Amino acid sequence: MVLFVNGKFCKNPKLAKADDFFASGLNIPGNTNNRLGISAIVADVNKIPGLNTQGLSLVRLDYAPLGENPPHTHPRATEILALAEGTLYVGFVSSDEDGNRLFAKLLKPGNVYVFPFGLLHFQFNPNRTAPAVAFSALSSQSGGTITIAKSVFGSKPAINPDVLTKAFHLDRKTVELLLLKNA
Structure with missing residues (x-):
């Protein structure tokens, strides 16, 4: 019998190996030479099979000067972003009976920001000369x-x-x- 959980094959634990829980390459900057000036290197269940059923994934985000991760949502995850290098203007929009409210902040290295589950959010590098690097963890093996x-x-x-x-x-x-x- 084959068992799938969250759309992924569940490996017999007796056949698991260390490489099922390993990924490399998050130390290598991504290519930001594109229209948005951003690169996202994803370490999710598709890259690390051992994440199946664990409820988390990780992304390295590289931003060119003036690069942005445009307004988007993650339908299956909350996101927490930690800025490693540069500066980022980040924010999300809540929607409630009082209307749409922007929560935004300018981040410096070492700052962390949370984007609540499913809410519209963005990140923008306001620096015209220096890139930025951030790492985001998502509360899903595949946040979408x-x-x-x-x-x-x-x-x-x-x-x-x-x-x-x-x-x-x-x-x-x-x-x-x-x-x-x-x-």
């Missing part, structure tokens, strides 16, 4: 990421522009341009 702009303006097929025009209070030409840029 939903990047808001990419999801809304980059879905296949595209969301009807009339829906987006009304939802974002934008003119149709702007919506169509955003849809083209994210296609």
Whole structure:
């Protein structure tokens, strides 16, 4: 009988080996030469089989000067971020009966910030000359990421522009341009 937990095969504990609980490479900077100026090196259950059922994962985040991890959510995790190098402006938005409230902070090395489960959040390197490095732990073996702009303006097929025009209070030409840029 094969048993799957959280979508992953459960290995017979008698067949487990040290490499099932090991990953390397988080000391190596990622390539930030992209449109957003960010690299995410993920150490989750897909890279470390021993994380299956453990409820956690780790990510190394490298930010180029002015690089950002755009507004996104983790549908299956709370995130805690520790800044190792540089400066980051981070924040999340709560939504309750009083409306949408921004909680934001400028982080320096050694600072830690928590992004509560499922809430919209971001990180931005405001420095024009120096990179930043952070490590994030997520309370899931596979927290998932939903990047808001990419999801809304980059879905296949595209969301009807009339829906987006009304939802974002934008003119149709702007919506169509955003849809083209994210296609």
